[in-house]
Amino acid sequence: MSEFEISSLLQAIYQKYGYDFRQYSEAHIRRRIMNRMSMSGLKDVSQIQSMVLKDETIASQLLQDLSITVTEMFRDSGFYKSLRDYVIPILKTYPFIKIWHAGCATGEEAYSMAIIMQEEGLYDRTTIYATDFNQQALNKAKEGIFSNKMIKEYTINYQLSGGKESLSSYYTSNYGNVIMNQSLKKNIVWANHNLVTDSVFAEVHLILCRNVLIYFEKDLQNKVQKLFYNSLINGGVLCLGSKEGLRFTDFYEEYKDVDKKQKIFKKKYQLANALEG
Amino acid sequence: MSYEAIVIGVSSGGMKAMKIMFSHLPKGFKTPIIIVQHISAHSDSQWIQLLNGTYTIDIKEADEKEKIENGKVYFAPPNYHLLIEKNKTFSLTIDEPVNYARPSIDVLFESAAEMYKNKLIGIILTGSNSDGTNGIKRIQECGGLTIVQDPKTAEADYMPIAAISAIQPDYILSLEDIIKLLIKLDKQ
Ligand SMILES: C[S@@+](CC[C@H](N)C(=O)[O-])C[C@H]1O[C@@H](n2cnc3c(N)ncnc32)[C@H](O)[C@@H]1O
Numbered sequence: 001m002s003e004f005e006i007s008s009l010l011q012a013i014y015q016k017y018g019y020d021f022r023q024y025s026e027a028h029i030r031r032r033i034m035n036r037m038s039m040s041g042l043k044d045v046s047q048i049q050s051m052v053l054k055d056e057t058i059a060s061q062l063l064q065d066l067s068i069t070v071t072e073m074f075r076d077s078g079f080y081k082s083l084r085d086y087v088i089p090i091l092k093t094y095p096f097i098k099i100w101h102a103g104c105a106t107g108e109e110a111y112s113m114a115i116i117m118q119e120e121g122l123y124d125r126t127t128i129y130a131t132d133f134n135q136q137a138l139n140k141a142k143e144g145i146f147s148n149k150m151i152k153e154y155t156i157n158y159q160l161s162g163g164k165e166s167l168s169s170y171y172t173s174n175y176g177n178v179i180m181n182q183s184l185k186k187n188i189v190w191a192n193h194n195l196v197t198d199s200v201f202a203e204v205h206l207i208l209c210r211n212v213l214i215y216f217e218k219d220l221q222n223k224v225q226k227l228f229y230n231s232l233i234n235g236g237v238l239c240l241g242s243k244e245g246l247r248f249t250d251f252y253e254e255y256k257d258v259d260k261k262q263k264i265f266k267k268k269y270q271l272a273n274a275l276e277g
Numbered sequence: 278m279s280y281e282a283i284v285i286g287v288s289s290g291g292m293k294a295m296k297i298m299f300s301h302l303p304k305g306f307k308t309p310i311i312i313v314q315h316i317s318a319h320s321d322s323q324w325i326q327l328l329n330g331t332y333t334i335d336i337k338e339a340d341e342k343e344k345i346e347n348g349k350v351y352f353a354p355p356n357y358h359l360l361i362e363k364n365k366t367f368s369l370t371i372d373e374p375v376n377y378a379r380p381s382i383d384v385l386f387e388s389a390a391e392m393y394k395n396k397l398i399g400i401i402l403t404g405s406n407s408d409g410t411n412g413i414k415r416i417q418e419c420g421g422l423t424i425v426q427d428p429k430t431a432e433a434d435y436m437p438i439a440a441i442s443a444i445q446p447d448y449i450l451s452l453e454d455i456i457k458l459l460i461k462l463d464k465q
Contacts (some may be wrong), residue, residue, distance in 0.1 A: 211371050214368065
């Protein structure tokens with residue numbers, strides 16, 4: 001499969017469906033397309049291209065393939081521990097708190113955040129915007145019903161992250177599933193938002209965008225970082241995935257480290273604004 | 278240097294094998310070595326830092342978007358798959374585990390095969406599952422050189438046996454002979 005074939009497929013998807021994967025990591029895209037081809041018994045890319053354009057089910061399958069929605073509750077317990085220790089004290093100083101989970105997948109991360117805010121006594125003055133461009137994942141997130149297969153792992157993660165209760169107090173079990181409590185859902189706003197093609201939609205105090213930007217090429221990462229920068233208030237906090245960073249972007253100098261290892265950054269005060277204000 | 282990169286897949290018994298290899302690689306060994314070692318998702322990267330500094334060769338964890346350089350050894354980070362881009366940089370993904378493994382050997386090998394074609398050496402060492410079998414097959418299909426550790430000499434023979442039953446590798450050798458071969462190929 002040549003570079004040209006891949007880019008022509010991505011171009012076709014963009015023109016027909018508006019999803020822009022043209023600046024995603026090529027190795028990732030190639031792998032997912034090859035997987036889809038071998039699962040559907042297709043031999044070459046031109047075949048998949050014509051099918052994707054004709055058949056919406058194949059197209060939506062491929063969109064699922066390209067958007068990796070793998071996620072966990074309290075993934076990287078060390079990160080959530082640091083969030084409690086260093087970010088919560090900052091958030092406590094605000095009368096109301098807005099949090100944006102960009103690329104929330106099926107919602108486990110947003111529910112984890114809601115739990116922390118509840119335990120810290122802040123949830124009543126918090127709004128969590130949880131966004132993704134994958135509507136299927138968002139629908140699942142909104143339902144808040146997860147398989148209990150992973151719950152043991154999540155419970156360990158939760159405890160290691162400094163959880164104050166028992167994780168089981170936040171859900172009810174039902175036939176191999178767990179259903180997240182209504183009280184966690186009440187201040188979460190689920191919304192379809194595409195980081196590549198949509199613009200700023202709110203001014204927020206905290207942004208979490210974890211394990212999304214690893215799929216983007218450098219220029220696209222930079223573009224999305226600009227969006228984040230413009231969405232954060234002065235002194236707002238940005239959290240990236242444990243293998244992500246700002247070093248290759250234009251915004252490296254615009255943040256201070258809160259926790260270098262856990263990739264937590266605080267937006268510096270802009271001098272101009274400070275003077276005006 | 279007639280090959281541009283070496284990829285190695287290794288699982289149980291791997292740490293010991295890797296240490297033997299690192300202690301035998303001479304100063305000035307050029308071909309970059311990229312390794313998937315199966316490891317617990319919860320382990321941090323400290324073990325890599327410990328390895329570095331013990332041997333003459335530079336050893337580090339592969340960073341997202343990092344350029345692959347000669348004379349370096351890279352390990353895939355725990356809990357991420359490692360891919361190689363056409364501009365010879367790394368990408369990381371958290372796609373589902375493959376063969377119950379993340380990082381998965383197959384994922385690295387398949388992506389390296391696409392990128393380096395016949396300029397790649399793929400090696401399967403000791404291990405007790407069949408991750409890597411599809412990957413080494415792909416390397417062979419793309420014209421790369423394939424080496425499998427002689428199962429008789431491997432601490433865990435399942436992974437080398439699985440590889441040998443899927444392809445006819447260019448070499449089946451003991452670890453010591455693999456190292457000698459690599460040193461010879463590096464000089465060419
Ligand atoms: C691997 S998940 C990360 C989930 C969660 N943040 C975590 O770390 O566990 C990546 C998510 O990013 C979403 N995503 C990818 N590209 C996107 C885009 N252009 N706009 C919005 N979401 C995107 C995918 O749909 C997927 O749900």
